[in-house]
Each structure stands twice: as C-alpha cells, then as structure tokens.
Amino acid sequence: MLSMFSADELRRFLRYRYDDAVTESLPGPTSSLALMVETVCELLERHSLVDRAFFAGLREERPRRSGEIDAVEALWAAPQESIKPFTWSSPEQLAKIQLEALPTHRDHTVSARFLVRGAEAAKSVAKVLVHRHFGAKPRYRSDESPEHSTGTGWLIAPNLCITNHHVIAARHGGDPAVTPEDFDRQARSTTLHFDYLAADATIDPVQVLESVAADATLDFALLRLPPSPARRCACANGCSSAPARPRCRSASTCCSTPTARRCGSACATTSSSTATATGSAT
Structure with a gap:
C-alpha cells in the first residue's frame, strides 16, 4: 500500500468501503503515509478484514497492479505448512537411542537467579508515549485521542529516565523535522508506563516534567520525572x-x-x- 496510495487516497479508499469501526481509528489528516499504512494494516487484521473483498477492492482501485496484488493475496491465503510428527522407521533406529548423560564431576546446573534479576531489572524499564506536536500544536486522531509515538526508556536514577532522541522527536517518514520548540513540548507531554506486563494491564502513568539533556547525533534524551518513593532504578x-x-x-x-x-x-x-x-x- 505504501507504493500504491498516498495518505489521502488510502483514507478515501477505506471510507468508501468500510464503516466507522475502521475509519474512526485512522490517524489525523496530516499524518505521514507510513503511519497511515501501519495503522490500516493493524485495523484490518484486528477486524478480520484482510479477505477476498479487500484484495478485490485493491484490484478495482489499482487495476495496473493486479499482478502484484494477486501474488500478495496468494501468499496471504496459503495455508501454513503443517509440521509432520517424527516417526521411527525401523527397530535399528530405536536401538540407537541413548539417554542423555554428561559424564563429568563438575556441576553444570544453572541458577535461576538470572530470571529473578531480570524481573527486578524490568521494573526500571518503561513504555514511552510521546504526544506528537507540529508547529506548537498537539496532533489528535480522528476519534480525538492523542496521536502518540511509542518507544522504550530506562531509569538511571529515581527521577531520571533515558531514551533515544528519535523517540522524543517522534517523526516518521515524510514528516517535517522536529523543531526545538516541538521537541520540548513533546518531552513535557510524554508519559511513561512502568510495569507494562500486558496491553490491558492497569497502569499508573508517570508524566515527564522536562527534557534535561538531548543530542540528536548521540541519539539520546534525558527526561526528568517527579519524585516517587516507590520508583527504583536497576543499579x-x-x-x-x-x-x-x-x-x-x-x-x-x-x-x-x-x-x-x-x-x-x-x-x-x-x-x-x-x-x-x-x-x-x-
């Protein structure tokens, strides 16, 4: 779809063929084509709409690309290869089976402590949600929800989180470069979700106070958080x-x-x- 439509063309295509369950969740009118296509693919799969009617609509809209559309449809509709269970073909093969053994006096067992330490370290990792701004104005989706870009951040102190500069810049293909003003606004409108164990988990978001330091070349951004007695870094x-x-x-x-x-x-x-x-x- 990236090579077949512009963002506006894809929006019109969807509005003509699908109901509000799809169209109301589309990103804002000034969103990039990459974000638009990514959202459309997610919505169509979620509502089980990647079907024959969808590919027929693509062929009707872009008849010169029918060959490519047919090839993609064939790949999509092809059943996954079933895994055949292994069977022994002869008694000779059965006779070759040996029990697993490690002939050594050394203890090769591995402690499960790394699992506990990993779970503890995960408490300092957060999902980063950046509310995108353009020209000092926040951007919203068609359903009036904030248009977020996501990333990952890590606590390096109880009130300091580090992430990538490109995460806070929140620009996609075709978007204008972020200005220093929009970068600061996006940093202050960023929220962090710690203990992100599941998409439907109850999370108390943490609002970022400001960007303390950032560098596009080194690709980092340091964010200051409000103090919290319960928040711990992974040092x-x-x-x-x-x-x-x-x-x-x-x-x-x-x-x-x-x-x-x-x-x-x-x-x-x-x-x-x-x-x-x-x-x-x-």
Whole structure:
C-alpha cells in the first residue's frame, strides 16, 4: 500500500468501503503515509478484514497492479505448512537411542537467579508515549485521542529516565523535522508506563516534567520525572527517591551523582577523625 496510495487516497479508499469501526481509528489528516499504512494494516487484521473483498477492492482501485496484488493475496491465503510428527522407521533406529548423560564431576546446573534479576531489572524499564506536536500544536486522531509515538526508556536514577532522541522527536517518514520548540513540548507531554506486563494491564502513568539533556547525533534524551518513593532504578544497589544523604564511597552511579540519592546497600560515611586515622576519604 505504501507504493500504491498516498495518505489521502488510502483514507478515501477505506471510507468508501468500510464503516466507522475502521475509519474512526485512522490517524489525523496530516499524518505521514507510513503511519497511515501501519495503522490500516493493524485495523484490518484486528477486524478480520484482510479477505477476498479487500484484495478485490485493491484490484478495482489499482487495476495496473493486479499482478502484484494477486501474488500478495496468494501468499496471504496459503495455508501454513503443517509440521509432520517424527516417526521411527525401523527397530535399528530405536536401538540407537541413548539417554542423555554428561559424564563429568563438575556441576553444570544453572541458577535461576538470572530470571529473578531480570524481573527486578524490568521494573526500571518503561513504555514511552510521546504526544506528537507540529508547529506548537498537539496532533489528535480522528476519534480525538492523542496521536502518540511509542518507544522504550530506562531509569538511571529515581527521577531520571533515558531514551533515544528519535523517540522524543517522534517523526516518521515524510514528516517535517522536529523543531526545538516541538521537541520540548513533546518531552513535557510524554508519559511513561512502568510495569507494562500486558496491553490491558492497569497502569499508573508517570508524566515527564522536562527534557534535561538531548543530542540528536548521540541519539539520546534525558527526561526528568517527579519524585516517587516507590520508583527504583536497576543499579546494583537499587536507588530510591528517599531524602538525600552524604556521598559515600560506593562505586554505584546512583551514589556518586550530584543528586545523592540513597542507596539500598549499607553505604556509610565515616567521620573526619576516622578518615584522618585511616587515610581514607568519604
């Protein structure tokens, strides 16, 4: 569809053939063709509308492309190859079966701790939803819902999240380049969804306060979040948003940053007298 329609042509094609269940969910009139096609494919599959009538409509609309449309329809309609169960053809093959064994005295079992640590680290990962702006104006879909671009972000401190610059820029093929003003507006209108375990899960979104730093060449954007005692980053010590304490000797980034967030480890500062006696510095 990318090579067959413009965004306006595709919109008219859909409005002529489908009801509001499809057309009301289309992106706004100034959306790029890439976003339009991506949304259309998702909607048609969701409503089971990729059928013979759909391909017939494409052929009617673009008769010179019938050969290509027929080829795509054939691929779509082709049944998936069934997996044939394995069967032994002779007693000789059965005789070759050996029980699995590892002849060694070393313990090769693997701890499941990596699963627990992975689940813990996932708590610092968030789905990023950016409300797109053009010319200082927010963009909405035809159903008046915000037109979002999505990405992924990671906590590096309790109130700092890092993501890619292109995620906050939220521009697709054919869109004009993002201006610094629109970039800042989009950063401030960004929401983060932590604990995104399922599309229908109940999530308390976190509103970004501002973009602290960003660089298009290095492709990063650092976002400031409101403080939250429950939010923890995935560093080795597990930072929290508790009141600041004196800086410690821990090698953890969360301890040594100027924000001086509290570490979950037993970080302790030493008195000046102890430091003098031992020659160490806190």
